[in-house]
Ligand SMILES: NC(=O)c1ccc[n+]([C@@H]2O[C@H](COP(=O)([O-])OP(=O)(O)OC[C@H]3O[C@@H](n4cnc5c(N)ncnc54)[C@H](O)[C@@H]3O)[C@@H](O)[C@H]2O)c1
């Protein structure tokens with residue numbers, strides 16, 4: 171049940187006590203990182219799913235587990251909200267009155283304007299609010315799916331409100347840097363527009379392609395499964411991502427996602443037209459440009 175919290179390499183732990191609200195893929199990955207590097211004097215987690223809480227205790231992900239959000243956050247120096255974004259209002263209401271003065275509240279949600287909207291009103295005066303989003307994940311969920319190295323060499327975007335104490339931002343950044351992440355500070359609205367194209371639309375497309383294949387007549391469906399060696403298989407990984415998490419992402423980044431779907435639909439229609447009229451040069455042009463993007467992403471990763 172316990173994860174010994176040795177001091178962080180080269181000095182004292184970054185935080186006295188860290189509380190995790192939600193201990194699934196992302197919460198448990200962070201809890202493993204904190205335990206491995208001794209980034210907190212003590213840790214506690216809570217989760218609405220009793221099975222997750224039992225697994226967290228069994229795996230020794232935190233020093234303690236707590237049955238309620240109120241009990242988990244009491245006395246915590248850092249509170250990390252790691253639930254689906256749709257739960258934020260309820261989580262905020264449950265934790266707000268019990269937060270310690272001077273504590274920092276952060277989160278890992280994939281949408282940032284909704285974080286400010288739903289958690290923000292419950293952060294009392296004297297408590298620091300530093301929303302965050304690690305651009306790292308997998309298609310798996312739950313405490314068993316996490317691993318401490320998930321965030322290595324990945325970006326973590328922080329979206330603190332303009333008047334936030336820079337010392338609080340630095341402390342949250344230090345936690346992510348300990349896990350090997352690179353930090354970018356962004357406005358929440360800008361974050362949501364960028365992620366709508368780089369993460370949310372790709373997931374929507376994957377869900378659509380796999381959904382279309384699932385609706386095919388039985389004999390075709392069997393062949394899809396049999397011959398899905400490469401392209402389609404990659405889409406099925408993304409389309410296996412957590413249904414509740416992704417329902418909440420789309421419902422809470424509605425405007426940016428709808429705008430990007432509109433542009434995507436126009437581009438798809440242009441391609442449809444090029445295929446219909448045999449305009450090979452248009453197809454080749456686009457496919458050449460997209461190849462350049464792939465190379466730029468690979469080069470940026472290697473730099
Ligand atoms: N999965 C990814 O690839 C990924 C990547 C980056 C960020 N995120 C974000 O991280 C957050 C968590 O995602 P995850 O993949 O770890 O999900 P998960 O399903 O693995 O875990 C979610 C946890 O939250 C708990 N929870 C749900 N509602 C709750 C409530 N009302 N009160 C208390 N606990 C509650 C669950 O019991 C569970 O322990 C989401 O906001 C998601 O957008 C996910």
Ligand SMILES: O=C(O)C(=O)C[C@]1(C(=O)O)C=C[C@@H](O)C=C1
Nearest residue numbers: 280304305306307308309368369
């Ligand atoms: O690699 C994956 O499985 C992911 O989908 C990770 C991914 C992404 O789209 O890049 C998914 C959601 C997040 O909020 C951040 C990261």
